[in-house]
Amino acid sequence: MKDARAIAEETARASYGRLLAWLSSRSGDVASAEDALADAFRAALETWPKNGPPDSPEAWLLTAARRKLIDAARRKQTQTIHTPGLALAAEEAEAALRIEKPFPDERLKLLFICAHPAIDANIRTPLMLQTVLGLDAERIASAFLVSPAAMSGRLVRAKRKIKAAGIPFEVPETAIITDRLSAILEAIYAAFTCGWDNPDGSDPGGADLTGEAIYLAQLLTKLMPDESESWGLLSLMLHAEARRAARRINGAYVPLGEQDAAFWNRDMIMAAESALAKAWRIGRSGPYQIEAAIQSAHAAARLNDRDTSDDIILLYERLIELAPTIGAHVGYAAALSAAGSAQRGMAVLDQIPSARVETYQAYWAVRAHILTELDKPEDAAQAYRRAIGLTQDEAARAFLRSKERALEEI
Amino acid sequence: MKYLLLLHDNEDAWLTMEESRKNEIFGSYMAYTEALKKANAYHGGAPLEHSKNGKRVRASGVQDGPFVDGKEQLGGFYMIEADNLDEALDWAARCPCASIGHVEVRPVWHIGD
Numbered sequence: 001m002k003d004a005r006a007i008a009e010e011t012a013r014a015s016y017g018r019l020l021a022w023l024s025s026r027s028g029d030v031a032s033a034e035d036a037l038a039d040a041f042r043a044a045l046e047t048w049p050k051n052g053p054p055d056s057p058e059a060w061l062l063t064a065a066r067r068k069l070i071d072a073a074r075r076k077q078t079q080t081i082h083t084p085g086l087a088l089a090a091e092e093a094e095a096a097l098r099i100e101k102p103f104p105d106e107r108l109k110l111l112f113i114c115a116h117p118a119i120d121a122n123i124r125t126p127l128m129l130q131t132v133l134g135l136d137a138e139r140i141a142s143a144f145l146v147s148p149a150a151m152s153g154r155l156v157r158a159k160r161k162i163k164a165a166g167i168p169f170e171v172p173e174t175a176i177i178t179d180r181l182s183a184i185l186e187a188i189y190a191a192f193t194c195g196w197d198n199p200d201g202s203d204p205g206g207a208d209l210t211g212e213a214i215y216l217a218q219l220l221t222k223l224m225p226d227e228s229e230s231w232g233l234l235s236l237m238l239h240a241e242a243r244r245a246a247r248r249i250n251g252a253y254v255p256l257g258e259q260d261a262a263f264w265n266r267d268m269i270m271a272a273e274s275a276l277a278k279a280w281r282i283g284r285s286g287p288y289q290i291e292a293a294i295q296s297a298h299a300a301a302r303l304n305d306r307d308t309s310d311d312i313i314l315l316y317e318r319l320i321e322l323a324p325t326i327g328a329h330v331g332y333a334a335a336l337s338a339a340g341s342a343q344r345g346m347a348v349l350d351q352i353p354s355a356r357v358e359t360y361q362a363y364w365a366v367r368a369h370i371l372t373e374l375d376k377p378e379d380a381a382q383a384y385r386r387a388i389g390l391t392q393d394e395a396a397r398a399f400l401r402s403k404e405r406a407l408e409e410i
Numbered sequence: 411m412k413y414l415l416l417l418h419d420n421e422d423a424w425l426t427m428e429e430s431r432k433n434e435i436f437g438s439y440m441a442y443t444e445a446l447k448k449a450n451a452y453h454g455g456a457p458l459e460h461s462k463n464g465k466r467v468r469a470s471g472v473q474d475g476p477f478v479d480g481k482e483q484l485g486g487f488y489m490i491e492a493d494n495l496d497e498a499l500d501w502a503a504r505c506p507c508a509s510i511g512h513v514e515v516r517p518v519w520h521i522g523d
Contacts, residue, residue, distance in 0.1 A: 145499050358449040359500070388438060389445025394509040397438055404437075 004048030232289030419511025
């Protein structure tokens with residue numbers, strides 16, 4: 001038999017976000033719902049080992065958390081605002097749990113709250129990780145290179161804002177849903193890429209949240225199955241994640257072109273392809289879908305031994321039409337160079353205003369590579385040094401140093 | 411805003427390090443300094459001699475180095491320009507020292523004119 005602690009931990013993983021979404025959407029206050037839920041989990045750890053775990057751990061936690069919330073609201077004399085709603089809602093939920101319907105999943109509302117335009121863009125991802133997945137501030141802080149105290153402070157302020165501004169817990173209307181959804185996608189992708197220097201996804205840093213990001217994207221495709229970009233993002237991340245084991249051999253950095261495809265995770269690539277196929281079937285193309293298609297073309301080139309370099313160029317051209325980011329231009333330049341048009345690649349890089357790439361590592365790495373192709377070793381070495389100086393990851397730095405050294409030996 | 415990056419690492423490790431590894435690290439530092447300069451973020455910086463060559467001075471007297479305050483000792487510094495602490499932390503993370511030791515980031519106290 002499982003012990004009470006194991007059941008509490010399992011319930012926390014599986015239900016934390018659902019319980020929090022449900023409680024906070026009734027109270028309009030994420031922070032107090034979190035406190036109440038934390039109290040409920042603490043009480044569970046005290047009571048369950050003594051009395052045995054309850055039949056329905058979720059219902060137990062929900063009832064306990066609701067009681068804490070109502071107590072807290074009474075203490076603050078705000079019952080006129082929130083308590084009636086809460087009490088009613090609790091009855092509704094307990095009834096739902098009694099007749100064994102699946103517990104209502106309102107995490108979508110929570111996702112929309114976290115990516116609301118009133119919330120600072122740089123706190124949306126941490127907020128999602130904390131509220132939907134229950135990650136602690138310390139882990140989030142280390143992934144985002146912020147001190148734990150600073151991260152906690154930012155999270156507290158964001159939650160205070162949700163409450164004070166009365167940001168509604170609802171799925172937005174159809175007319176604005178695309179904009180609001182893209183903010184969610186951006187925040188999920190930020191969780192995936194934080195700590196990665198390189199847009200090719202070849203450079204994982206210290207703390208890594210890729211599993212969490214993929215979980216969030218899967219959740220989103222489940223909650224909003226008709227949005228092609230959710231599938232596109234999921235596909236993109238699965239393609240990148242599938243190559244994880246091939247990115248480092250004995251700790252040394254291996255660029256995509258030199259990776260051993262035997263180390264790629266085939267199941268994950270299949271899942272990525274099927275997510276991309278779903279996105280195509282829905283029909284509206286968006287930047288994540290195009291980026292996923294680029295990764296798919298890279299995979300096909302190796303696995304099916306097919307030259308997809310022209311496809312990749314066309315896809316980058318489409319990506320730049322849809323979202324002309326610096327990353328897209330740098331990727332386009334790399335793709336042109338890989339297809340034998342280093343000169344055109346260089347022209348693309350030269351069009352980017354230099355002030356925008358002063359600290360953009362990937363730009364300098366790609367520029368160095370293209371300059372090498374163009375037989376300009378001195379300029380290439382200079383660009384490599386620039387890239388090395390901007391690299392956080394030790395293995396990537398060593399790789400770039402070896403490229404720079406090779407130029408000196410010419 | 412100005413930030414001081416205080417680079418700490420195991421200074422004794424340098425004494426026994428292979429020449430090739432040392433060159434590797436020096437090369438990374440040169441590249442890092444160059445990147446700071448090109449981004450107009452560099453105010454100054456230098457590596458420091460081993461702490462056995464250092465002294466600590468108080469009104470009550472002078473103490474000879476080395477100073478054993480832990481495994482990692484102050485071994486160099488950069489003074490950088492950054493718009494905010496997040497940007498300063500990004501620069502600190504790119505510093506080669508962040509991979510071999512640690513980098514302390516201190517906002518410089520701005521004393522008004």
